[in-house]
Amino acid sequence: MSLSVIVPVFNEERFLGACLDAVLAQHEPVHEVIVVDNNSTDGTREVLAAYAGRVLVLRESRQGVQHARNRGLDAASGTVFGRIDADTAITATIC
Structure with missing residues (x-):
């Protein structure tokens, strides 16, 4: 089993770092984390730069969480997909 986590974001500068840190710290490795920026105008892109590699x-120009979520799902290559919002608080041992 391989888990792809999709995180649609729009102006999530405040929450995004903590969300990604928690996803990346899971006990079982996550196959891939896909963040889909939905035209953010705050510092979201700067936060994402710290997670390069x-x-x-991905970018989605059509505004709306459904478009961003679907863009991420279309790109995911895992066998299991999970979607969370950037302001979701998870512990590092949930997966």
């Missing part, structure tokens, strides 16, 4: 960043 560990997180796949």
